[in-house]
Amino acid sequence: MTKKGIAIGVGVGPGDPELITLKAVRAIRESNIIAVPCGNGCSSPEASVACQIALRAVPEMKRKTLVALSVPMLRDGGALACAHRKAAETMERYLDRGENVVYLTLGDPAVYSSFSYMQAILHADGYGTELVPGVTSFCAAAARHDIPLVTGNESLSILPAELTEDALFATPGNLVVMKSGRKIRDVIHQIRKSGRSVYAVENCGMVNERLFTDAEAIPEDAGYFTLMILKESNGCK
Numbered sequence: 001m002t003k004k005g006i007a008i009g010v011g012v013g014p015g016d017p018e019l020i021t022l023k024a025v026r027a028i029r030e031s032n033i034i035a036v037p038c039g040n041g042c043s044s045p046e047a048s049v050a051c052q053i054a055l056r057a058v059p060e061m062k063r064k065t066l067v068a069l070s071v072p073m074l075r076d077g078g079a080l081a082c083a084h085r086k087a088a089e090t091m092e093r094y095l096d097r098g099e100n101v102v103y104l105t106l107g108d109p110a111v112y113s114s115f116s117y118m119q120a121i122l123h124a125d126g127y128g129t130e131l132v133p134g135v136t137s138f139c140a141a142a143a144r145h146d147i148p149l150v151t152g153n154e155s156l157s158i159l160p161a162e163l164t165e166d167a168l169f170a171t172p173g174n175l176v177v178m179k180s181g182r183k184i185r186d187v188i189h190q191i192r193k194s195g196r197s198v199y200a201v202e203n204c205g206m207v208n209e210r211l212f213t214d215a216e217a218i219p220e221d222a223g224y225f226t227l228m229i230l231k232e233s234n235g236c237k
Contacts, residue, residue: 007122
């Protein structure tokens with residue numbers, strides 16, 4: 001009986017290929033099957049941001065089997081669960097042949113990663129998984145702004161922008177607001193009222209990166225990959 005392969009969630013970092021870890025590079029090089037999540041409007045594995053980052057760090061990856069997995073951003077929970085199930089079953093076909101499958105994910109696979117959903121399905125179906133951590137977008141964003149995330153007894157909360165405004169800004173300490181998407185206008189409006197210092201990065205580590213330290217300057221059409229660090233005081237530099 002063929003031993004099943006392992007699904008490996010590999011974080012490729014936020015955008016700069018120099019931030020991919022040596023362990024991630026090794027995992028990519030040692031696997032023949034590279035699964036690439038493709039969201040809305042992504043027509044091929046190579047069009048994926050995560051794939052583009054990995055290819056710049058590991059050019060030989062283009063000679064491997066790149067498997068596009070449809071992982072759209074949907075608000076319909078049932079449709080999203082169906083998409084996750086189909087993606088997991090695609091990986092299982094390779095795992096059943098004894099092939100390890102590397103699943104590329106932006107940032108770290110343990111932070112708001114689509115791999116977490118696949119991981120739960122694969123575990124339930126009797127398959128093994130591993131995680132290769134990556135540099136998170138909020139750590140990279142802090143580095144780009146040359147600021148600490150927390151010092152002394154400060155706390156840090158990582159929040160999705162989809163939270164209600166009251167829940168988002170009632171949280172004490174320093175905040176990281178991720179997954180802004182369609183909520184970015186509301187978040188920007190609340191930042192302006194909160195009095196917190198803001199350090200925002202759009203497309204961190206990518207060629208079209210933009211940095212902002214003023215809520216008034218953040219465009220309301222800023223992209224999905226816009227991350228905001230909100231600090232209770234500005235005495236951090």
